[in-house]
Amino acid sequence: MSDYPLRAEAIKNQFKRAGIHFVVALPDRVTSHHLLKGLLADPDYHVVQVCKEDEGVSICSGLYAAGHKSVFMMQYTGFLDSINAIRGVGVEGRFPVCMIVGLLGKEPDVAPTQSKKFGVKIIEPILDVMGIEHRLIERDADTEQIAPVIEKTFKNSFPTAILIGREPR
Amino acid sequence: MMKRDEMLKAFLRHRKDEIVVPVYTAAQEITHLAPSDLNYTFVGAMGQGSSHALGLALGRPDKRVVVFDGDGSLLMNLGSLVTIANQAPKNYVHCLCENGCYETNGSVPIPRAGQIRFAELAKGAGYRKTYEISELAEWERLLPQILKEEGPLFVDLKVEAGDEAYPENFQRLYSFEYREKFRQALAKS
Numbered sequence: 001m002s003d004y005p006l007r008a009e010a011i012k013n014q015f016k017r018a019g020i021h022f023v024v025a026l027p028d029r030v031t032s033h034h035l036l037k038g039l040l041a042d043p044d045y046h047v048v049q050v051c052k053e054d055e056g057v058s059i060c061s062g063l064y065a066a067g068h069k070s071v072f073m074m075q076y077t078g079f080l081d082s083i084n085a086i087r088g089v090g091v092e093g094r095f096p097v098c099m100i101v102g103l104l105g106k107e108p109d110v111a112p113t114q115s116k117k118f119g120v121k122i123i124e125p126i127l128d129v130m131g132i133e134h135r136l137i138e139r140d141a142d143t144e145q146i147a148p149v150i151e152k153t154f155k156n157s158f159p160t161a162i163l164i165g166r167e168p169r
Numbered sequence: 170m171m172k173r174d175e176m177l178k179a180f181l182r183h184r185k186d187e188i189v190v191p192v193y194t195a196a197q198e199i200t201h202l203a204p205s206d207l208n209y210t211f212v213g214a215m216g217q218g219s220s221h222a223l224g225l226a227l228g229r230p231d232k233r234v235v236v237f238d239g240d241g242s243l244l245m246n247l248g249s250l251v252t253i254a255n256q257a258p259k260n261y262v263h264c265l266c267e268n269g270c271y272e273t274n275g276s277v278p279i280p281r282a283g284q285i286r287f288a289e290l291a292k293g294a295g296y297r298k299t300y301e302i303s304e305l306a307e308w309e310r311l312l313p314q315i316l317k318e319e320g321p322l323f324v325d326l327k328v329e330a331g332d333e334a335y336p337e338n339f340q341r342l343y344s345f346e347y348r349e350k351f352r353q354a355l356a357k358s
Contacts, residue, residue, distance in 0.1 A: 062224020
């Protein structure tokens with residue numbers, strides 16, 4: 001376990017570093033077990049569980065309008081399902097929604113665009129066409145990018161995506 | 170059945186410093202009848218008003234948040250009833266303008282128009298209290314209570330379009346500048 005490349009704790013530390021209290025989430029098989037369950041059990045975080053991903057985009061936006069930063073965790077399938085809300089609320093409405101997206105089924109150390117999973121392969125091109133900046137997180141060292149991306153989301157008042165390329169443990 | 174603009178005018182007579190989240194036609198009418206920086210109209214996509222309002226209610230538990238949702242909109246985001254009930258914000262009032270149709274999109278009827286018990290759906294989801302109101306006098310009578318009792322509350326308002334046509338101002342509804350004005354006004358409020 002000690003040489004496992006990505007720790008859930010390293011991601012959680014970045015949320016803390018960015019001053020995140022609210023986490024909006026729908027369970028994602030990549031991050032559920034070690035990250036989301038840990039957040040649910042941690043009194044420092046208020047986890048808002050949603051039934052559908054587009055709700056999450058809007059809840060994060062309402063929280064922002066009320067003066068709070070949040071992140072929004074989901075599986076890539078949920079990202080695809082909530083494209084219209086991300087388009088209308090996030091991109092056109094310029095609400096800062098930082099999406100933490102699990103790439104279920106992505107092969108380790110393979111670029112998402114080279115994945116054999118069709119759904120995984122199309123995520124980055126969709127983000128690019130929407131003008132949404134994204135980062136791939138596969139190792140502990142990559143997690144150092146998370147807090148700066150969260151900060152940039154709110155500074156620019158525009159969505160960003162942090163793609164989780166393997167299960168954090 | 171109430172005329173929607175008369176129903177909104179009654180609400181506005183009782184409004185104090187609540188955040189109001191109206192969608193579609195209700196948004197056009199409220200921003201015309203009672204301009205306020207605390208009118209939050211930036212919902213961005215159909216069905217999303219109740220979810221924006223949940224974020225606002227969780228972020229500012231000291232402020233009452235009143236949503237004027239549409240029935241077509243709510244059908245597009247029914248799961249939000251469960252999400253809201255699960256968070257149980259005491260300051261959340263979910264008013265539904267039930268007109269039985271997609272008024273903005275050509276007044277096509279919603280599925281099972283007039284036969285859905287929206288208040289029962291909200292009750293089953295776990296809202297603390299629900300109302301069904303079809304008479305203006307009853308709405309006016311219950312408003313003081315609805316605006317102060319513990320939520321989340323769900324108020325099914327049976328409405329139809331009013332007699333007056335209100336101007337559409339989409340610039341106001343989706344404007345980034347008004348969104349920032351809202352944030353500033355709320356921060357001061």
